[in-house]
Amino acid sequence: MEYLDLSPYEYAPFPLPLRCIGWLGREHGVQGDGEPPVTTAELARLRATSQRLGSVMLGVHECEFCPEESAFEGNGEFRYYLGNGESYSAPMMVLHYIEAHGYRPPLVFREGLAETVDLPWDGRAQRLSEILLDVSQDLDLRYEAVIDLANWPDARSLDALERAAADEELADIASEEIHRSRELVLGRLKP
Numbered sequence: 104m105e106y107l108d109l110s111p112y113e114y115a116p117f118p119l120p121l122r123c124i125g126w127l128g129r130e131h132g133v134q135g136d137g138e139p140p141v142t143t144a145e146l147a148r149l150r151a152t153s154q155r156l157g158s159v160m161l162g163v164h165e166c167e168f169c170p171e172e173s174a175f176e177g178n179g180e181f182r183y184y185l186g187n188g189e190s191y192s193a194p195m196m197v198l199h200y201i202e203a204h205g206y207r208p209p210l211v212f213r214e215g216l217a218e219t220v221d222l223p224w225d226g227r228a229q230r231l232s233e234i235l236l237d238v239s240q241d242l243d244l245r246y247e248a249v250i251d252l253a254n255w256p257d258a259r260s261l262d263a264l265e266r267a268a269a270d271e272e273l274a275d276i277a278s279e280e281i282h283r284s285r286e287l288v289l290g291r292l293k294p
């Protein structure tokens with residue numbers, strides 16, 4: 104799928120508004136011509152923040168800018184929650200686009216990411232924790248909430264994840280991700 108940078112994300116159902124980053128394709132080509140080049144520090148920061156894939160069920164996508172016989176393949180997406188309140192989604196291939204094809208993500212995103220430190224609990228975290236614990240919600244969305252709640256190193260994240268682990272239906276499909284999210288939150292939780 105191809106979307107303009109910063110346009111509202113609408114690829115898959117998601118409980119929070121996201122903006123698109125790096126959903127590149129043939130129609131608009133490698134976007135970001137007017138943006139300054141990506142610095143080494145920006146790339147390192149982006150790589151460090153691109154650790155956990157969500158929505159991996161969406162299917163493999165081949166890079167449309169690589170030679171066909173050796174095209175890079177990606178699956179899933181990264182989501183970025185910034186301290187300024189903005190949230191973004193990028194396909195897993197976003198790092199490849201930057202490194203192999205000179206893609207330049209919007210500066211507003213890069214700057215927001217650089218300024219983001221540990222996120223304080225906010226409405227996004229609250230919404231994700233509610234979905235995580237709401238048995239009437241779609242299981243796929245609850246699974247995504249397991250992954251993304253780890254962005255908030257807060258006791259409330261930990262509490263929600265522990266209650267999720269006790270939910271058999273969710274634990275059945277997401278026990279590994281619940282465990283990983285708990286570890287991540289525990290590792291960053293302030294005493």
Ligand SMILES: [Zn+2]
Nearest residue numbers: 166168169175
């Ligand atoms: Zn490529």
